[in-house]
Amino acid sequence: xxxxxxxxxxxxxxxxxxxxxxxxxxxxxxxxxxxxxxxxxxxxxxxxxxxxxxxxxxxxxxxxxxxxxxxxxxxxxxxxxxxxxxxxxxxxxxxxxxxxxxxxxxxxxxxxxxxxxxxxxxxxxxxxxxxxxxxxxxxxxxxxxxxxxxxxxxxxxxxxxxxxxxxxxxxxxxxxxxxxxxxxxxxxxxxxxxxxxxxxxxxxxxxxxxxx
Numbered sequence: 001x002x003x004x005x006x007x008x009x010x011x012x013x014x015x016x017x018x019x020x021x022x023x024x025x026x027x028x029x030x031x032x033x034x035x036x037x038x039x040x041x042x043x044x045x046x047x048x049x050x051x052x053x054x055x056x057x058x059x060x061x062x063x064x065x066x067x068x069x070x071x072x073x074x075x076x077x078x079x080x081x082x083x084x085x086x087x088x089x090x091x092x093x094x095x096x097x098x099x100x101x102x103x104x105x106x107x108x109x110x111x112x113x114x115x116x117x118x119x120x121x122x123x124x125x126x127x128x129x130x131x132x133x134x135x136x137x138x139x140x141x142x143x144x145x146x147x148x149x150x151x152x153x154x155x156x157x158x159x160x161x162x163x164x165x166x167x168x169x170x171x172x173x174x175x176x177x178x179x180x181x182x183x184x185x186x187x188x189x190x191x192x193x194x195x196x197x198x199x200x201x202x203x204x205x206x207x208x209x210x211x212x
Contacts, residue, residue, distance in 0.1 A: 033175065105125070
């Protein structure tokens with residue numbers, strides 16, 4: 001079991017879009033970040049329910065497959081669950097009726113609410129606790145799989161600063177956002193603790209992986 005994180009970021013290091021709303025989570029800036037990823041066969045099938053077999057099958061799709069493979073539990077921040085107030089009993093996040101996770105997901109939030117369970121195996125558990133405590137809880141749920149720190153960027157950065165992440169993959173999209181949450185703040189010489197590899201996909205996305 002390893003603790004993993006996987007993010008799409010811009011050339012200037014931003015991992016969030018500032019134009020998302022609860023009504024439009026797939027905002028223009030967000031799609032600029034993830035367009036190559038969203039075009040892959042794996043993401044079209046797993047996230048968007050596309051059963052036509054269409055989508056790219058090159059390097060980007062290989063990383064998309066790795067994103068979903070061998071994950072037993074996920075930890076995410078309240079913002080990744082949805083920008084809505086999590087006290088709203090009718091708000092089930094912006095992942096729809098079939099969230100793509102299919103595993104237990106621990107949502108770190110100061111606003112507790114009852115667990116949510118979905119027929120496809122996804123369950124959301126809302127915790128007001130530290131990420132270290134959430135990791136211990138996740139270990140009891142993984143059934144031997146990895147733990148993914150899903151995001152957002154601030155949560156991943158905090159985990160990197162604390163030395164909790166065994167493997168980080170970033171897909172660097174060839175776009176400039178100029179605003180948002182920058183992943184690399186206060187992470188000077190992060191690479192010293194990892195073996196770093198990189199490759200460029202057919203779409204122009206640079207895939208950089210930090211592995212212990």
